Amino acid sequence: MNSPDALQALVRELHSASGGEKFGLDDERFQTILEAVAAKYLPAGSSTADVCAFYKTLRVEELALARACAAGDEAAWNAFLSRYREKLYDMALHIAKESSAARDLADSVYADLYGMSRRDGERVCKLASYAGRGSLEGWLRTVMAQEFVNRYRKQRRLVSLDEENEEGVQFAAVESERSLGIDPRLEAAVGAALTALAAEDRFVLASYFLDERTLAEIARTLGVHESTISRKMDKLAKSLRKQMVVEMVRRGMSRQQAKEALEVDVRELSVNIREHLAPAHVQENERQAFQEQEVKARTSEGPA
Amino acid sequence: MKPLPKIVQWQFQKALSVSALPHPDADQLTAFVELSLPRAERSAVLEHLSQCSECRQVAAFAEAPVSLPAVELRNIRSWRPVLAWSMVSACLLIVVAFVLSGRNQHKELAEAIQQQSPAAQNSRAASLPDSSEVGTSAKAGTGRSSNSKKTAEAVQHQVMAYDMRQPAPKTPQSGAMEKDKFTQPASPELMAETTSSPKQAGTPSRDDATTSANDMRESFAPSVPNTSVPTSNIDDRYPRWTLNSDGILLRSLDTGASWQKISIPGNAALLHSIATVGADVWVGGASGALYHSADEGGHWMQVNPATSGKLLSDDVISIEFATAQRGKFVTSKQEVWATADGGRTWSKK
Structure with missing residues (x-):
């Protein structure tokens, strides 16, 4: 039952369920994506049964949509935007808690998703890294949270010492x-x-x-x-x-x-x-001043 | 809960601030938050999270916001005293109404008995059961109201027995007399309305003061897919509408005496539900079929409700329109779609 044929049949079944065909994602390309995901998360030499079980846990419909978007399919982008465009800003507002910061965050993540940045001359689309382990909406929220935390860390490195003290960095x-x-x-x-x-x-x-x-x-x-x-x-x-x-x-x-x-x-x-932590010469000066005060006090009291 | 010593918290912060483990990726964190990671992988992610404050922050942000019912709870709480006092007031009103009606009945009966001849009284007294039995039934009948008892004590014993037997049928033990009295129709018209054919049974006149209890139950029944009961079009100026068991639309122009099939151009779907407001007719059916006529069925227009870019595709199993503009329908997936502009725009609840 867990033979390579069964795995092949499962891939075909998942491809059909994913609806990737309507976004131009054919059977072969879908299989390549699944194999890449399995190679990333499963230990090397996993059995066919393990691979089948793993494939069944994937969100194939959302995986196909994300990968089709990453490939630049227009129909997939339309579907993605109709589902998540409004939600992106809501997610950002939930995380950033403030309207302008939320807009900024959502725009930044959207640019990453759309693939505005380029690496080695090639368009880098964030959606190409979605593996379907969780829901696409949850993944978008996580990506946004990562971006927000990264920004916060960068911002903290730039704050003044006074602000650091106010934040209680005495720890x-x-x-x-x-x-x-x-x-x-x-x-x-x-x-x-x-x-x-x-x-x-x-x-x-x-x-x-x-x-x-x-x-x-x-x-x-x-x-x-x-x-x-x-x-x-x-x-x-x-x-x-x-x-x-x-x-x-x-x-x-x-x-x-x-x-x-x-x-x-x-x-x-x-x-x-x-x-x-006080410098040694400061401590020495303080000690000497204390001894002088003590001597003066004894002198003023006089002999007993 | 006893707090941890501060020294432990401090040490804890130091020990768990830097993790040597690689950070989980967005997919793993998402699956962790959604509780869909396999056990072994979940343990690994948890191990990392216990040592990495940044990933804990990301995981915390990545959780879907919970729509807490706090506002609704506050609303319920704020309405609770009002509801409680309303219930108390309603109970008091019911008790007062019951007592007053009981007094009036006793008074009328006592007057009627006083007007009757002594001979008639004697003959009626003779026909009554013996006093002990009467006393028992009288006691049962007056158990709920001390006022009724006081009134009854004002008349003679045997007469009192007869008097008390009149309201007695209100108790479960009593029977035929009261049943006959209360099931007697007020008028032949009402009789015809309540016992006529099934076609007319669903179209009682709602503004009739003598609406029966059955009609009341029908009017408060939850909305279910309507297949055979005509709509409650109360105004006879407008046609009556219904759907038969085959999902075919029927219209009556003579207040239900005869019915004609109405075909909606372009519709092949089985119809499940209907609602009318004056001349406006809304019909819903299988696979998102929804039609509207604003001229008593003269012309039909297909309505394609959509929200968030998604067209309606489920069966429309129930429609309700309060006005020509404001209404809603329920789908087979229990989704409620509402409109406030006569069906131009829809929102899903």
Whole structure:
């Protein structure tokens, strides 16, 4: 059943279902596209059964449309525009949250999709990279999100230092000199506890504590109920704390010391680190000034 | 939920800020967000996302916006007190109406009995069941209203028994007397209207004050594909329309006495639904067939509703028009298409 003939029959069936014929995408070219997609995502030497199963998961109708657009078929472009032209701006507005930025973002992505840029003299159409793993609409949203995040990163590199301070980049400074303020045993314990977590658990923790996403949003991303994520977070927070205490005790701390180490406020650490970061001659001057003040005070008090 | 120690969060940020793994491409991220990645690939993407804040941001943005029903919920909440008080008011009105009608009935009956001769009273009393049985039925009949009971106590015991048997048929145990009384038609015309042939059964006069309960049920029934029931064209100045079980359009110019087949030029589709507003007639059928006549069927025009560049292709199973301009139809895929300009433009809901 999973012979090459079956694979060939499946390709023909998928081609028929894709409606690629009306966009000038013939059987042979469609097969070439499928093979390229399979080569990209399947490990080398995959069995025919695996390839068949993989082909069946592809969004062939949208794949044919996107590839026909990339090939410059006018009918395909008309179909694409009638389906997604209005949605592109809505997607951009959802991501950028502001009208002019959204328009700018949508125009930029549209130019990429249309193939305005050229590489080695050839037109580069972004739609040629669509592989049909997810919906075309979802893919467009992802491409737009990538463009938005890239722009944000570029923009951040150009902001002034004052703006960086306002954004609270003190973490970056602390990070560079972290070893000066943190007990290495604590650092090792945290590292060990985090490494022991499953990828999904780390994703949940990072999304909640670092990205400040809500439990509902995380649950939606993982396709589970919000209460499941809430329980998981509760369990993770407890087990992490317990695990870290155990690790620190194992590294020679007393239980009380380990618990106190966990309550250290990062802001206090940043103050200590700034002290460490101060140039040596400044520290020396400060020390001398303090000693002079002390001598003066003793002199004015007189002998006992 | 107890928060993580700040030192852990800080360390966490440091540890998970840079990933050594290659970034997943847009296709993989899309499939991840749409929960359509195979398990092994999903784990790999999740591993990367747990370490790459930028990809997490992209994935978060790539999720389709959720149309939360928050506004609707607020609307429901804001209407809830109004609805609650409306229900209370309606209940009070029903109780008051019930009590008042009960009093009037008792008063009329008592007066009628007082006017009758003692002989007639005696003979009627003799024909009644014995007092204990009567008392039981009277009790059952007055269970719901203390006012009815007080009124009944004002007349003689046996007379009271007869008096209380009159409203009794309102209870399930009671029977034939009340049934006969309430099923008697008010007029021969109404009789003809409610029991005539199926052709006329669907075209009751809606402005008639004596509309029966069946008619009320019909008028509030959900809209379903109409195949044999004529449309509710209440104005006899206009023809009546219906579709027969073969999906053929029929028109009657003599208020339903006779019907003639109407063929729509160019239509080969089976018709499923019809709606009329005055001289305007809308007919829908298989494979997106939708026709409109503005002159009682004299001329027909095919309507091709389209939205977002997509033409209607599903069966039109139900049509409703409140005015000549504003109406909607439902397709076999349960899509609702609406127009507010007599069918020139359509929006899909």
